[in-house]
Amino acid sequence: MPAPSILFVCLGNICRSPLAEGIYRHLTAGARQTPVIASAGTGDWHVGSPPDRRSIKIAAAKGIDISRQRARQVKPHDFHDFELVVAMDGSNLARLKALRPESATAELHLFADLAFGTGEDVPDPYHGDLADFEEVYSMLFAGCSAVVSKFG
Known part of the structure; x- marks a missing residue:
């Protein structure tokens, strides 16, 4: 089974979720069918900003470049465009549940x-x-x- 499309979500989309996006993208780079991978925040404070410089530094030290990512906020269509929407913590999960349209298909x-x-x-x-x-x-x-091994 190919890896599912996945949206990683944290509060501002500058620390945890960009790291998760970069790591997941790195781990699935050799897959026959590369999944759609993205990240977003529940808040809009950092929309358009690059990841936190410390996230960029840690990822770069591991051979993963996340410097070109830009923060964005979760949108209603994300619950249709991705198979999985994954929150970094309970408060973000609660916010996602509140934002999720009734017709959403994402888990x-x-x-x-x-x-x-x-x-x-x-x-x-x-x-x-x-x-x-x-x-x-x-x-x-x-x-x-x-997660990759579950679908690999």
Whole structure:
């Protein structure tokens, strides 16, 4: 079964979800059928901005370039354009449930539930330091790897 189209969602689309998008894209790059992969935020504060410089730095250190990504906000059509809409934490999942049109076809998931079968949040590293971003990267890499293996 090919990897599903997936939209990763966090609050501002500058820290966690761009990392998840970059990691998932990297892990599926050699697939016969490359899935549609994107990220977005539930808020609009950073629309049009690149990812946080610390996310860019951590990804680049792992050989993943996310510098050309630009933040965008979740739109109603996303719930039709993607098979999976994946929230980084419980508050974003609750917001997505409120935004989801009744006719939506996308499945909503908490990242850790989809990846690990746990209900934990991916912590927001925005107010932290580079070590917090490294910890989030590790969690996202392990999770994205688990998701890819489910569909690979």
